Amino acid sequence: MNTVAYLRPRSIAEVSECLISLPEARLLAGGQSLIAAWRLRLCELTHFVDLQDVPDLKDIRLEGDALWVGAMCTHAQIAESPLIVAQFPMLSALAQGIADAQIRNVGTIGGALANNDPAACWPAGVLAMHADIVTNQRVINADAFFQGFFTTALKEGEWILGLRFSRITWATYLKFEQVASRFALVGVAVVRAANGQVRVAVTGLGQGVTRWHAAESTLTSAWHVQSLNKLEFESDKVLSDIHASAKYRAHLVAVLCRRAVAANTGESAAMQRQPLITPSDNGSSVF
Numbered sequence: 001m002n003t004v005a006y007l008r009p010r011s012i013a014e015v016s017e018c019l020i021s022l023p024e025a026r027l028l029a030g031g032q033s034l035i036a037a038w039r040l041r042l043c044e045l046t047h048f049v050d051l052q053d054v055p056d057l058k059d060i061r062l063e064g065d066a067l068w069v070g071a072m073c074t075h076a077q078i079a080e081s082p083l084i085v086a087q088f089p090m091l092s093a094l095a096q097g098i099a100d101a102q103i104r105n106v107g108t109i110g111g112a113l114a115n116n117d118p119a120a121c122w123p124a125g126v127l128a129m130h131a132d133i134v135t136n137q138r139v140i141n142a143d144a145f146f147q148g149f150f151t152t153a154l155k156e157g158e159w160i161l162g163l164r165f166s167r168i169t170w171a172t173y174l175k176f177e178q179v180a181s182r183f184a185l186v187g188v189a190v191v192r193a194a195n196g197q198v199r200v201a202v203t204g205l206g207q208g209v210t211r212w213h214a215a216e217s218t219l220t221s222a223w224h225v226q227s228l229n230k231l232e233f234e235s236d237k238v239l240s241d242i243h244a245s246a247k248y249r250a251h252l253v254a255v256l257c258r259r260a261v262a263a264n265t266g267e268s269a270a271m272q273r274q275p276l277i278t279p280s281d282n283g284s285s286v287f
């Protein structure tokens, strides 16, 4: 393994200069994904550019009616922020459900978004909330930011300063955990705006976070669990792996979406009787 230099810039301008003058440098947030990827030789780099001394990247504050969360805010900081707990509870609950205390105390929201792991929780929460991702160059809405498997709209030399979340009426995020890591086997974020518009974002499907447009339009027309009765998430858009089949994951999307809506409406989330689908489902059905 080649020697890698370690840099600790002290301002946003210095970080941007590092990325321009050292194209093979990589930003280091909490190192929870990057260090493992580097040690496994999944990425090559010449310099780590550590963000921890840059002021302002750890801020959580209200900007008018919107919430600003700096890129270097850890999951634990977000989970415990009194402002977020009181006014944006879905974000604090999502953060509290990530991994374990060690990872929550060093892993960051900026690192999670830039990494865009297909089983990560933040992409679903941020996409459903229609948040803006603010970089050193521009503002990118979540709809344009997430571009598939470990891929984002960030260009060379571009990096995340923080996120802006608009206030919404109601939101929840539910996941079915992969037990060893607590990454989402499937995770579903459902958000309802004041005008009744609903957004549903799904993670854990293997190809990167995605919206479930059919559920969004159905729930926008009628905010009831029953509205979802005839909807199925198409399993041809889902990958199978050793943890679960595509069919099982698609089924979980529907289950979690129903539970999310039920948590708001007070209805039962139970599905009509249907074949039991198991994690290793091979197409045969059991009642």
Ligand SMILES: Cc1cc2nc3c(=O)[nH]c(=O)nc-3n(C[C@H](O)[C@H](O)[C@H](O)COP(=O)(O)OP(=O)(O)OC[C@H]3O[C@@H](n4cnc5c(N)ncnc54)[C@H](O)[C@@H]3O)c2cc1C
Residues within 6 Å of the ligand: 026, 027, 028, 029, 030, 031, 032, 033, 034, 035, 051, 071, 072, 075, 097, 098, 099, 100, 103, 104, 106, 107, 108, 109, 110, 111, 112, 114, 115, 119, 120, 121, 122, 158, 159, 160, 161, 181, 182, 183, 184
């Ligand atoms: C065992 C384990 C379990 C986990 N469980 C979950 C889970 O349940 N749910 C979940 O959502 N996540 C989970 N994670 C992910 C974890 O919480 C971190 O969010 C993720 O690993 C990113 O880590 P980091 O913030 O330390 O970023 P790093 O590892 O330091 O960086 C990750 C990538 O982002 C880039 N980067 C970092 N900061 C910026 C920035 N500001 N702008 C642009 N690029 C940047 C880096 O260059 C690198 O490419 C888990 C991780 C592990 C190891």
